[in-house]
Amino acid sequence: MYFLVTAGPTREHIDSVRFLSNPSSGAMGYAVAEAAAQRGHEVCLVSGPTHLSPPKNVEFIAVTSAQEMLEAVLRAHEKCDCLVMVAAVCDYTPAQPVRGKIKKKPGGMNLELRRTTDILAAVADAGGGKVHVGFALEVEDALENAREKLKSKKLDFIVLNGPASFQSDETTATIIGADGSTQHFERTAKKTLAAAIVVSVR
Numbered sequence: 643m644y645f646l647v648t649a650g651p652t653r654e655h656i657d658s659v660r661f662l663s664n665p666s667s668g669a670m671g672y673a674v675a676e677a678a679a680q681r682g683h684e685v686c687l688v689s690g691p692t693h694l695s696p697p698k699n700v701e702f703i704a705v706t707s708a709q710e711m712l713e714a715v716l717r718a719h720e721k722c723d724c725l726v727m728v729a730a731v732c733d734y735t736p737a738q739p740v741r742g743k744i745k746k747k748p749g750g751m752n753l754e755l756r757r758t759t760d761i762l763a764a765v766a767d768a769g770g771g772k773v774h775v776g777f778a779l780e781v782e783d784a785l786e787n788a789r790e791k792l793k794s795k796k797l798d799f800i801v802l803n804g805p806a807s808f809q810s811d812e813t814t815a816t817i818i819g820a821d822g823s824t825q826h827f828e829r830t831a832k833k834t835l836a837a838a839i840v841v842s843v844r
């Protein structure tokens with residue numbers, strides 16, 4: 643199978659030297675890419691900025707912003723059998739990024755943001771037998787919100803986790819299937835969860 647995996651955060655530039663982002667390390671996405679490659683699958687990893695080295699035997703595409711990640715996923719989606727969106731994609735980006743450096747002025751400052759494109763939603767109807775796996779980072783009403791995302795993004799599986807997973811080698815997560823099945827992992831190595839995700843995809 644051909645796995646298309648996204649990982650890491652995106653960066654949304656305010657000006658040339660400042661950006662909005664999140665603390666995603668990329669570890670979970672890189673573990674999924676590695677687990678798929680180790681099982682003999684063809685893998686393309688689209689990654690936002692991280693400190694990690696790409697796993698062996700994986701095609702690697704480095705991106706920075708949500709828009710760049712969208713374009714890379716759209717290019718590779720047609721030939722993939724499975725898309726696993728692990729990336730922590732920024733939902734908002736500065737409406738008018740500035741080339742150069744914004745100089746400070748007296749008083750406060752308002753920053754206008756606009757929504758980025760939801761990548762999973764953008765490919766939802768181009769499924770055609772492809773398996774789509776999403777992640778859900780939830781803080782409140784976790785199961786309910788994850789099931790809602792599973793439905794609205796037309797996913798085959800969603801992996802529910804919490805913010806404690808950021809910057810950690812371990813995660814507590816639940817794989818929820820569109821068929822209602824659930825598999826829970828309590829403080830489990832990301833590599834173990836990654837293997838379980840790859841095995842779930844058939």
Ligand code: CTP
Pocket residue numbers: 708727728729730731732733758759760761762763775776777778779780791
């Ligand atoms: N995602 C995406 N495109 C975006 C934002 C998120 O494809 N612009 C994907 C993520 O990679 C993840 C899933 O959607 O697989 C859910 O991401 P999450 O941040 O939990 O939820 P959002 O859909 O952004 O909703 P909210 O932030 O309101 O909870």
